[in-house]
Amino acid sequence: MDKQVRLVTQSPSAYSYPLLLKQLLHTPIIYNPDQEIVYRDSLRYTYKDLYARINRLASALTSMGVKPGDTVAVLDWDSHRYLESFFAIPMIGAVLHTVNIRLSPEQILFTMNHAEDKVVLVHEDFLPIIDAIRPHLKTVETYILLKEGPEKPATSVPLAAEYEEMLTQAVDSFDFPEFDENAKATTFYTTGTTGDPKGVYYSHRQLVLHTLGMAISLSGFSGPGRFQSADIYMPITPMFHVHAWGVPFVATVLGAKHVYPGRYEPAMLLKLLQTEKVTFSHCVPTILHMILTSPAAKDVDLNGWKVIIGGSALPRGLAKLALERGIQIYTGYGMSETCPLLTLATVQSHMVDWDMERQLDIRTKTGLPVPLVNIRVQDVVSEKEVPKDGRTPGEIVVRAPWLTQGYFKEPEKSEELWGGGWLHTGDIANVDPSGYLQITDRLKDVIKTGGEWISSLYLESLISQHEAVSEVAVVGIPDEKWGERPLAMVVPKPDFKDTLSGDSLKSFLQKFVDDGSVSKWGIPDNFVIVDQIPKTSVGKLDKKVIKKRVAEGIK
Known part of the structure; x- marks a missing residue:
C-alpha cells in the first residue's frame, strides 16, 4: 500500500491564519502610513485616512443592515471611493459587485438582478441609468449617492445617504470578522459574443494569492518596468473591470502612492501624469493610443513612465511609438475569468542592452507565465501539448490558484469553461523554445482561408x-x-x-x-x-x- 502524506499536527491553541483581504492592510499602515492617495486634482489623503475611511464605510453599511453574504453594487469612475469599497465591502463578509458602467442600461439591469444586489453606491453621473431601470430592479433596497461637488443632483432615485456625509457620521473603528477564506469577495460580469453577460466571482483567498503573485511578478524580477513601493501608481483600466487588473491591491500592499483619475479624459490623465509624477500604469492599447495621439501629449515628458498593456494585443507600431517617447512598455495577459494575471512579457536582464527592434520582439509577446500559473498550449482537437517551436498553434489552457471556479448560476457554461480540469481561454498561441507565449488569435477570430x-x-x-x-x-x-x-x-x-x-x-x-x-x-x-x-x-x-x-x- 502506498504511504499517505503526513498532515501537520495542529496544536489546540494554534491559530489558522485565513487569507482574507483585511490581512493586506497590515503592512502599508505600518510601513508607509503617511503616503498619499490622490483623487484627480481635488482630494488627497494618507494611508492612515484610508484605513479610517474603510472602517467608517464598514460601520455605515452594517448599520444600514448589510450582512455577510449580501451583495453591494458600485457604479463609479476610478476613485478613492472605489478603493475603499475594494476593501470595506468584502471585509464585512459581503460581496462587492463592480458594475460595468459602459454596458447598455438593459445589460446593467440584467447584471444587477442576476447578482442580487441589495445596496447600490451610485455616482451622480449614473443616476439617470438607475432612474430608468429602478422599477425593474428586484432586490435593491438602498441607494447611496457618490457626488463630486457641493450640490445634490436632482433625481427621483430614493437616496438613503450621501457617501461623505455617511462616512462622517460613522465611527472610524470596526471589528472586522474572521470567516472562511473561500468566502466570495467580489463579482462582476464579462460580456461575450452572444447571450447575456456572465458573472465571474472570486474568493478572499484567490484575491490575496493573486495580489501576492502579482507583487512578486512585478517587483521581484530584474529588468525594466518593475513596480515597487517608491513608484507612483495610476490605473487607466476601469476599476469595475477585474478589479483594475488587481493592481490597486498590489499598490496598497506595497504602500505606494495611488493616483485616481476619475473619468478618463486625456487632459486630466496627462495633467496627473505631470503634476503627480506618475511612474506606473496599465491600460488597453486604445487608451494609450488616445493619450499619445492627444495634441496635449506632445509637450508632456513621458520618459520613464512604465505601462503594462493588456486586454488586446499590443501592436508593434504602438509599442515602438511608446518606446520612442521613453515609455517602458510591455504586455500582460489574462482574462476576466483569470483574476486576471497569467503572463508578463518580461524583458530579462540580459535583454536590456538589445536594440529597440529586438526588444520589441519581446515586449509585444504574450509573455512568460508568472509564479503559481501553470499554462499549457494544446492542440484543439487532440488536446496534446504542442511543441515549443514558436510556430505550432494551440489553445491556451491554464491552472492557477486564482481562476474563477465557474460562472454564477451557469453550471453548464462553467463545465464548458473547465473542460478536463483546465480553464479554457479560447486563445490560440504558440510557445517559443524560451517559454514565451505568443497569442496569434482568439479561437473565434482566427481567419481560415x-x-x-x-x-x-x-x-x-x-x-x-x-x-x-x-x-x-x-x-x-x-x-x-x-x-x-x-x-x-x-x-x-x-x-x-x-x-x-x-x-x-x-x-x-x-x-x-x-x-x-x-x-x-x-x-x-x-x-x-x-x-x-x-x-x-x-x-x-x-x-x-x-x-x-x-x-x-x-x-
Missing part, C-alpha cells in the same frame, strides 16, 4: 507599422471560394487622412511577404478606411460589431 489559418492579430501588428496608420482591426469575412478572407479596417493619422489607400497598404505589406513573415494569401483583399473603429465597453476592438458593419455594407 483556403485551408490555412491566418492570425488577425499578426496582420494588425504588421499594418500598424505603416507610417500613416493610427489604428487597425482585421477580421475574417465570408468568401465563397476560400471560406474566409481577411479585411482590414484602418484609421489613418490626421496628416494622412486624404492620402492613405488600400493599394499603398498592400504595397507596404508586400515586403513582409518577400521576407517570409507572412504568406501572400495573408494579405487582406479589402482595406476600409474609416474615422473610428468600434470598441467594446472596456476599450477592446469590437470585432463582432465590425463584422456586422461589413456584412451590412456600412463602412
